[in-house]
Every structure is written in C-alpha cells, then in structure tokens.
Amino acid sequence: MQVNEYKPKIVAFCCNWCSYAGADGAGSARLAYPAEVKIIRVPCSCRVNPMFILRAFQRGADGVIIAGCHPGDCHYTSGNYFTRRRMALLFSMLDYLGIERERTRVEWISAAEGAKFSKTMSEFAATVASLGENKRLEDLRCKQ
Amino acid sequence: MKFSYYPGCTLKTKGKDLDRYGRLCAEALGVTLAELPDWQCCGAVYPMAKDEIATKLSAVRALASSRDEGTELVTLCSACHNVIKQVNHDMQTDADIALRVNNYLGLDTPYTGETTVLHYLEVLRDRVGFDAIKAAVKNPLTGRKIGAYYGCLLLRPGKVMRFDDPENPTILEDFIRAIGAEPVIYAMRNECCGGYIAVEDKGAAVKRSSAVLDNAAAKGADTLVTACPLCLYNLKKNGGRDDVAVVYFTELLAEALGVK
Amino acid sequence: MQRIGVFVCHCGTNIAGTVDVVAVAKALGQEPGVVFSTEYQYMCSESGQQLMRAAIREHKLTGVVVCSCSPRMHEATFRKAAALEGVNPYMVEIANIREHVSWIHKDMAEATEKAVILGRAAIAKVHLNAPLQAGESPVTKRALVIGGGIAGIQTALDIAEAGFEVDIVEKSPTIGGKMAQLDKTFPTLDCAACILTPKMVDAAQNEKINIFAYSELESVKGYIGNFKAQIRRKARFVDETKCTGCGICTEKCPQKKVPNEFNMGLDNRRAIYIPFAQAVPKVATIDANYCTMMKTGKCGICSKVCGTGAIDYTQKDTVIEREYGAIVVATGFNPIDAKVYNEYGYMDSPDVVTSLELERLMNAAGPTNGTLLRPSDKTHPHTIVFVQCVGSRCDETDERGKPYCSKICCMYTAKHAMLIREKYPDTDVYVFYIDVRTPGKNFDEFYRRAVEQYGVHYIKGQVGKVVEQNGKLHVQASDLLANEQLHIDADLVVLATAIEPDKTARSLGTMLTASMDTNDFFTEAHPKLRPVESPTAGIFLSGVCQGPKDIPETVSQASACAAKVIGVLAKDKLTCNPCVAHSDELLCNGCSSCEKVCPYGAISYSDKEFRGPNRTTLIRRVASVNPAVCQGCGACTVACPSGAMDLKGFSNKQIMAEVDAICK
Amino acid sequence: MSHGNNAAEQVLRSSGVDVRKCMRCGKCTATCPAFDEMEYHPHQFVYMVEKGEIDKLAASPSIYKCLSCFACVERCPRGVEPAKLVEAVRLAVIRKQGMNHLATDAIPALLDEEMPQQALVSALRKYSK
C-alpha cells in the first residue's frame, strides 16, 4: 500500500426514483463503497446535461457516473432511453477527443439494487483511480 | 440455389440412401449441393464441455470452409447437423471457445460463426418451399399414413437449433403433406430412440425404440420417416415390430418426385 | 444573499457514531451565507423541529440545510416545519449524511470530510433556490375503470358508494371477467357466480356507475384531475336500449358452430349470443365474423324473431369522449397458451386441459352441466393428474415461461382435487408439485384437508412427458422423495398454466404513460407503501394487472384502490408538484426539440410578439409548459440547446453549483 | 455444500452449468429416457455436484447411460442443463490415463452388420479419450 494513496474525485448523478433510492438501499444494508463517490440527486437521469459532466471535469472531477432506472422502468417512462442515446453519443465524442472513456459511465441501478450500487461505485472508483488524475479535461485555474 | 454440402461419414457408408436420394431430389428441385472438399468426421456427438476444443475443430473447419465459399452450409444427417450447428453457436457466443479454436486452427481469417447452417429440411421449407415441392410431386403418396420421427438431434436444444418448436414441431408433417401423404401425429415423435446406447446396452435401445414405434403404430402410422441413420437403425433393428416401415425422408421424397 | 441555517442530525449514533457531527456543524458554519449552524440528537423529533423553527425565527433564516438521513425519508417533515415559520418549503435542502455517509463508511475522518462536502453542496444549492409555489388544477369528479372483472367492479362500486360517478370500460360483451368463469372459490368453496353476480347487478343498477361493455379505450390525454378519454363503443349490431335479453335470437340463430370463448372453446355458441345467463348488460351481440347475414347478406332470422326490433345490421362503432379525474387500471390476466408446453400433450389430446378449462368442465353452467367428463369421449375420468407450475417460476432466460410464481395455482388445484374427490370418490387424483405455497388465511388448512381428508396424492416432483396412446394418457413423472420415475395411465391431465397480464396491458401502459415491469405488470408507485398507485399521478391499479393475486386479495386491493381514487375526487383542487420545467420565452427558439422528448405532452407552442431592435416587433414561436401536466423529469432541459428550458428546484445553475461544491 | 472442492469446481467450469439455478422440481428426472438404467438420476447430478459429491458420481455407471438426448436441457424450466453435468463428470473420468470406458478392441464384439458408423463414433467419443 502506498503511503500517499491517490484518491480520485467522482461525481455520481443519481435519479431520484431508482438509483438514489438504490444508494439509500446500499446505506441501509451497510454496503460500503469509496467515500470519493459523491452523489447529486436529479429527478431523472435525463436531467443530466452534458454541460454538468464537463463542468465536473473542469472543476477537477476524475470520473463522472450517471445512474438511472433500468430501461423500461423509468419513472417518467422514457427518460433513461434519452439518457442512453445522449450519453452514448457524448461518451463516444469524448473518446474521440482522446479523453479516457473509462472516466464516464452510465449504469442502470434500481431502487432494489443496493448491492449493485455499492459494487458499481466501488468498481468505477477503482477504474478511475487506476487512470490517475484527470488531466485532459480540467481547468487549471480550478485546481488548487 | 447453391449450398455447400456436408454429407458426413455415415452417409458415405451405411446411410448411403439418405445421401443418394437427397442429392437426386435436390437436383430435381433445382438445388445445387456442392460437397465441401476435405471435410472430416464431425464426431457424431456434440462435445458439450466448455473445455473440449479439439473435438470441435472438424466442425469449425467445415464451417470456415463454407464461409470461404460464400455459401450457406447444408447438412442432411441429424447428428452432423446437431454437432455443426451447436459448435457454430459456440463460435458465435462463447468468446473463450472461439479464441481457443481459432488459435488452434490458425485460419487466414479467424472464424466467428459467420456461416448459416441449414438442415436439408430447412432448405425444403424455407428456400424451396413446400408449395413448390407439392407442385413438383409426380407420384403423390396418397393414402399413406406416415409418422414423422424427429428424434432429439434436429430439435434440441431448441434455443440453439432454432429448427422448429421443439415440443410441437410441424416441419416433417408439412413435408409429409407436401408429398401427398397423411401425417400421423404421435407424442413420442420427439423422444429418444436410444441412440448410441445400442452399442453397449441393446436392451436399453430396444426399450426406447419400441416405445416410439408402439406409439406411432397405435396412432395408425404405416411408415415412419427420419433424417438420422442411427434412429433408422434403432427403430428398424431394436423397435421390435415390422408392421411399420422406417425410411429416410429423402427416399420418400425421391419416390414422390419420381426420381427414385 | 440568503441567510442559511444548518442543522446536523446525530440520528442517535446512526450518524454521530461515524461522523463527527460537531465538526461538521462547525465547518459548515464557516460557509458564506450560513448564519447559524448547530447539531442535535434527532432533528426529525418534535423537539428537533422546534429547535429548527426557533432558529428560523431568531436568525431570520431564508434557507435551511439539514444534514440528516435521506431526503426520501424526512424531506417532507423538514419542509413542513420550515413552512410553519413562513419559510418557503422549497428553500429547504437535505444533505444525506446517513445512508450516503455514516452507514457506509467506517473511518471517522473520511466520513466527516464527506459529510462536510455534501453539506457544502446543499448550501451551494440553497443559495440558488427560489421559493416555489405549487399551482392548482381543478378535478373532474368522475373516475374511469378499465376492465370489468371483479377488481374493476369492486373499485367502481366503492367509488360510487362514496358518491362519485364511475365509468367501467370492458372490452368483452359483459362484465364479470375471469371470476364469472370459475366454479367454486377457495378456501370456502362458495360458488363464484353466487357471490359475483349480485355485485354485477349492483354495478348495473347503481346510478353513479356507467357500464360501457363491448368497448375499448382509444386514447387518453391529460393529467391527474383532468383526463380526457376516447372510448370506442364497438358495434354489437343490437340496440342495447331495445334488447331485453330474452334470448330468442340466440336460440333461433342457424349458425351454431362458433367456438364459445366463455366455455374456453369446449363447446359452441351461436353467431348472435349472450355470453352467459347472468351477463351484464344482458344484451345480445352479433359476432360479425360468423354471422351469415353480415357475411352474405342472406339470413336475417334474428331480426325476424326479435320482438323489440333491436337487431341493427348497419350499426357502426361510435367513439365517445369523456372526462375523468382519475383512471383505474383493472385489466386482469389470462392464462398463458399451454401449446408451448406440448411435452404435456396439450396439442395432441383434448383430454389434456388447463385449469380454467377444468373450471368450465366442473361448472353446472358449463358445457357438461357440471358433470366431469373427458372432452374426447365424454366418459368419466378415473385417474386425473394435475401438473403444477406450468410456465411459472422459470429462469429469466427461459423462452416459454414466466419468472414469477403465479400464486393462485396451488390453491385452486387443491380446490379442484378436493371437489373431484368429493363428487367422485372412485377417482384417483395426483398432484405433481414443486412446492405447495399456501400463505393465506385458512389456506394451508384447506390444502391439508385435500391431502388428509380427501386422499389426494400429492407428489413432490414434476411431469416430464405425457403420451396419449389407446385412449390413455401415459404420464411419465418424477417422485423426488422416493427417487423414482413414475408411470401413470391417466384419463385426464390438468395443467396449472401460469397467468400473465392481459395482452392489452402493454399498449395501455404506453397510452397512460404508466410504467410496467418486464413482465408487463403495472409498477406500483412504491412496492410497499403505495401499492395501488401507479407512479404516474392519477393512475391507480386494481387487481392482477399489478401482479398475481387471488380473489380476496384482488378485492382488498380493489377497495384500497377505490379509497385512493376517492381521495383524489374528493378534492376540488389539486396542488401540483412545483418542481416543473419552465421555458424562458426570451431565449426560446421554438424549435420543438423539447416537445419531442416530453413523455407527458406538457409542452405547447404559441406565437408571441416580442420587441425587436428599433421599436420593431417580432413574432416568434415559443414553448410553454403546462405546470399541471409536467411531472418534472427534465428531459426537455437537455434537449433545449439555448438553455431556455430549465427545471425549477433542479435548475442548471443549482446542479452546477452542487458540482462545483463537490469538486472544490 | 462444499466450497473449494477441486473436482466439483472442475465439473462446474467444464460444464458451464450454474447448479444454483435449480429449484428442485425434478422435471429432468421426470423426462429422462435413461432413468431405469441410471443409478444416479439427472436431478441427483445437479444436487450432488452442488454438494461436491463428484467421487460418487464418477464411480457410478450412470455417467455412461446418458443418451445426450437433451430432453432435460430442453425442458428444465430453470435452464440448468443437467446433461452437461453428466458429460463433465464423465470427461473428468475418461480423461484420466487408462480410464476409458470402452476400448477400441472391444468394439467388434458389439457390432452388427447394419450398425451405422455414427453409433460407433458416438460411443467412442462418449466413452473414451
């Protein structure tokens, strides 16, 4: 174990109905995941504007994950289907610009899947940690 | 219509009739069956284990060779069909098997399940069409009561074979109607004849085969048709009754088309 | 500048055990705009709320941040408390430091740091919060019930009882549903018709209830309190107002070869028919697919014999439009088609029947007048094999069956077995089961009676193959406890086929924007706490459309559903969720991108005049959001390139402020 | 239940079967045409592999009685595929030196005139390595 272990900053956008509740479920079941993961509650995964993701990277996030209801289970019927399209395109574009694709992810986590939430966040945090600091999409002025 | 054709060992020896009539009928129906060069024995039973690689190679060679020809691959023997189709499915869906097979074979272009495998009956149903066959029939087998014997290998596992409804198949019955005979439906048509157990335990094969024949006979069948040499053997040899004839479906087709 | 108060909850040791709450309160107290910061044992307790209210008064707080459990838990509690002190409830934000911090982290330093960051994010958001006013919309005081089975009937009766109008839309010619087809009901063995038909009559006679039988829902628009539905009233070719249900036409009709769906196709009916004697409405219907007159123009016998002149071969479908305040889905179920399980011989032999077919074979009003006879040769079966779980409890990847337990089969099979043994003691009855599931009042006792009192042979195992030969059904099965393979020569085999939601459910779900699970059961708003509501406001769930249920459960759910509907209809106005989208007309391009992704049709367009440069006026097409229809998902906000569309309570700037606070 | 049982793990790996999917309905055994010839039946294969009792299965003639008819595979409502377990146990046995169930030189005695190649190839593939 390194003494000065690098801890990434991770922003998790969670939809209120499924994934945020899944995170609550992970909490209730005491299923740990790294403290680097900080959750922002949004009504639906389709509320996540690509701008928010880029903003997070700009302000020094090393990874951004969007979690929503499983396809077909969206509280608003279709929101996550739009999320899927938007993010498929955005992530592909980020990759095209040479930004590590592993820094972004979309996952479907239901309110019942506390275990999946914890597992997904742990895996994602480990993946992002292995990539190291986000250097390709950050605003140096925002780094302290 | 041109297809690559994989006859298999049995069709070159004890099952010659299945092959011979199959080729004659194909020709009569305008279907070209181009025998694959250098095919090897498929092994007769699908190697189910995930760590069986060597026993899957000959099937993959045939599949790759058909792909290189740019044609679909037609089989006639149920056993060969089962092995080749299941191995093809492995190559499409099991990355580990596909990798190891390809490493072993070292083909110019790795094989990943591109070939479509068709059974001769599927060619009749989906490419020629039973209506066209009906039109081509010269000697309709009117009055014959024929039971379809599917056995296991054409139908199962249904998810892989995608041949017909594994519990309520209709392809052979439709075939029987097309050649002018009356199909006899009986429940044992998709139950096992005993298969290769006949080599070691004749008694077991007798039990299985006679159950099939008895059920078909009770339903009034005078003839059973099959696409499998081993089924034919078991039903004839171990079925214990001679009031029901057992023949290859290609033979009946040849009879109906007037090419026998 | 906001004046923000921060309240950190210990939640006993739930939070304080892992998070240094004092340090969190202190750290957050340093944040700009925070004028008060404290921590307390239980913020949600009465004294905790008093503490918050006192602080609001004392420090003239304009915004509140509570660091506590999940907002899904107590957001409403704290919003209410703030509102009592005159602070807009939407000026309260929760930082979830229990489920998302203390319960998942062990290291106190790490957990405390994270709690502070989440607190900062909440503070950053509150800085940008604006007071939100929930709008109001009027309520149409009428309910629509889709489906006229026992669930729909019960819901309709209860709603009508409370004094509200209800329409029942039923696609078949009569209400009654599956229960009308049943013989007896478990575990009491009372006759289904005897308890159902009085309810059907009640529904018909209740002046608050309109029954639109032989009708289908065509479209639904609108939102809770204000739905508009189009109902297609299919042509019966019989004038409902004139037909007396005397039945002479159905006796005289020469077309006798129509499979009788009410008897599961076990016998035939005429082309003009009344499904069963107690049908409601008791009106004849002409089946145009079979009627000679309709097909060839020659016949007309029914018209000649009808005393009231009710027959009208030229009748056309009509579409009516009605308004509703709430919609109840009660679309019920169907058994799956047993033909895919042909190893049981359903396609090969008429003596292999489904349980619902057996109901008809045992029913006094059924094709055999209640005498149990084999369909093939009309003889009395002596050996009967029941197969449980046909298509239930399958693996997710299974292509034939359903992954769920159909719930009702164990009990109705016990009922069937018991009734047969009672009526025909010379009959051997075998039940092959995987598990016998009998949770329910008097259920297990009932099952035990079948075994102990009636001598039904329950065998733990399954049937593998049924072979029909020489008039017998040769059943090959396993007896797992004996480790044997059994061979039984049976006369009748009964398949307990899985039940699945009615085929119309999926398209209905889309029409209502009500969510469904992968099995096409409607999803409830909360699996435990809101079991009779759909997540879509104003849509309620009654009966099996939500999941497998037996009759008592269906009826209780139907009544619960009615209570929820009454709760809506009793209000004159409904408050809307204020966290809805709104469009800034000055920025809107009118491009319709937002409209295309709105699942509720909440966005509309109009041409508006704007002041252009040099005192000119410009007319532009701009979007506006109906706040009563919008549910606040935010899909439109991302579709909008100009940023004109934003979501109240979750605005672009608020979310970015949270991002900034977290990444700082 | 046995964990870390090498033989059982090998069988699970080789067969690709998830024995935990089994709900003990017994349909495999109900449908098996070789039931009478078997000492251990399909459902027992599933259960015993799960318990790690590979030795008992390996020593039983049952492993040579499966007809590979795939009826249990087709009809299992849980997608467990018991035939693949039988095959995996048999492979584990015949892959060992000198453990062939059928020696090539024993075959002529079993033959008859009409028996097709297919039967012999199948038997050799199933019974020997």
Next chain:
Amino acid sequence: MQAMMEKRAKELLADGTVNRVLGWSAGEFPYDITPAVFETAKELEDAFVYNDFCAANLSKYLVKESRKEGKILVFLKPCDTYSFNQLLAEHRILRENIYVIGVPCYGKADVEKLKAMGIEGITGIVMQNGTYTVETVYGDQTVKAADAMAERCLSCKSKKHVVYDELLGDEGEVDADCNRFDMVEKLEAMTPDERFAFWRGELSRCIRCNACRNVCPACTCEQCVFDNPNSGVSQKAAVTSFEENLFHIIRAFHVAGRCTDCGECSRVCPQHIPLHLLNRKFIKDINEFYGDYQAGADPEAKPPLGTYDKADREAGEGGRH
C-alpha cells in the same frame, strides 16, 4: 447559370411573386463573395454573382428574412437545401414567405488552395469537365478541380436538392459513397493519446471568434448559452484549454442530430480548425448506433435525439468504432 438566375430573379421581382432576392454578391475581390439581399433589378445587375466561389449557405439568413414583410427569393445549392429543411423542421423559418430556386453546384473552389498554387490577381472562375479555368489579371490559368476544390466539396454527400419551388440547371444525385467519414475513421483508428494530441493541436488554435457559430445554420439560438450570463457557463473568450474543449464539444452536441454536414463551420474558421470532424463524428455515430439518418433530408423524420428505441445500445458500449 448566373445570367439565368438573374433573369429569373428579375421576373419574379417584376411579377410581384417576391419582393426581395437573397443571393451572393462580390466583395472587394471577385473571390470574396458575401451573401446579400437585392430589392431591385438594378441592384441585381450591379452586384449579383453566382460562380464557383459562391460557397456561402444562404439558408440561415432566412431565419430573419422570412419573418419580414413580403416574400423572399432564395437560391439554394443542393447542400443548402438540407439546412433549409432542417430549419423548416425546427420552425425557424416561415416557408410561406420564401420562394426557393434550386441551383446546381459541382463543388466550390477554395481560393486559399488557388493562392497556394501561386495564382494571383484572380478575377473569376469557371468550372468545366473537372477543370477550373481561373481568370486572372495575368490571363487564364487552368487547374484540376480536384486540386483546388474546397475540402468539403471533395466528399460531397449530395448534389440533389431536397426542397425547392423551382429548379434551374441539372439535378444531381445523392452520393452514398462520398467517403466523408474517412478522416473520422482515421482518427478513430488512432490511440487515445494520438487523438488527444491531434485535437489539442487543432483546438488550441481557437481564438473564440465565434465565426463557426455565427455561420452555422443549426446555431440559430436567440441567445447562445455561451453568451448568456445567466446560463452559468457563459464565456467571452476561451481562456484555457478546457474552455476551448467545452465550447466545441457543447456546440457539436447541441447540433448533434441536427447538423446537415454543410461544412460552413470549417470553411469560415480563420484558424482552419477542421470543426466539421466533430460534427461528422456525431453523424457517423448516429448512423452506426441508430440507423442511417441525414438531417434535413426529410423534414418529417424523427430526430435521433428526439426519439429512442428500447433496444438501443448502452452508452460506452461497443468499442470506439
């Protein structure tokens, strides 16, 4: 062609069908063409041009022009008609106030390329049989069209007009094999590091002049988010590498599924940043992920980001190609 167009424009002005004409006029240099509105026959005679330097896509000007009094005549090249349709689909232009004449285009010349060949004193250009005859004060010079054609025209997707009221000259065809994704594919084949280096090299030259945005027929927002101080992301100039990235990613995302690939962004970029490669990446991905879609081809078509399929691929799925 120019004469034919001028004649037709005068007729339509004269018979009152239209009261204005949107076309091209020569600027200080004959190759320096700017869009212009003509109101009289005289103005047309004085300044109207149509030649192989007339590259500008006029459709965007209709956002304002079609909202003015009377009907306007507009000349649209094949690729401009796609933009026109897209604007129509988004209700940005009023069809009833526009009279569209489709004019042929065989590929516009890139004056920079001509200059790079050492051709000076250019006064005009004529294309015939794959050759540009460049008129200069020093006499005519001929160059192979392929050597002097604008990059975007070398991989022209369509010479067919998808909308018009009348057509002058020949109608062309959609070219399915235009190879317009070749460069995108080349970039995709690179390693992430190489791609990152490529884009840093390109985007770091951005001076945030907003020319790309101003010319883009899909960028017609009443107020751009980057100009709106209330949006939380407004920027006057790209100060850091991040902002260069952010602006171009978000701009490309905002036009994703709407961009018709007219190539104006790259044409006008004073820094010669190949901005169209961002848009083409989205177009290529949309085609591959959700089936072929050409924005503007059919104004009734469902935009790929305004619809979905339950069987859509997952985000991040399926490698980078």
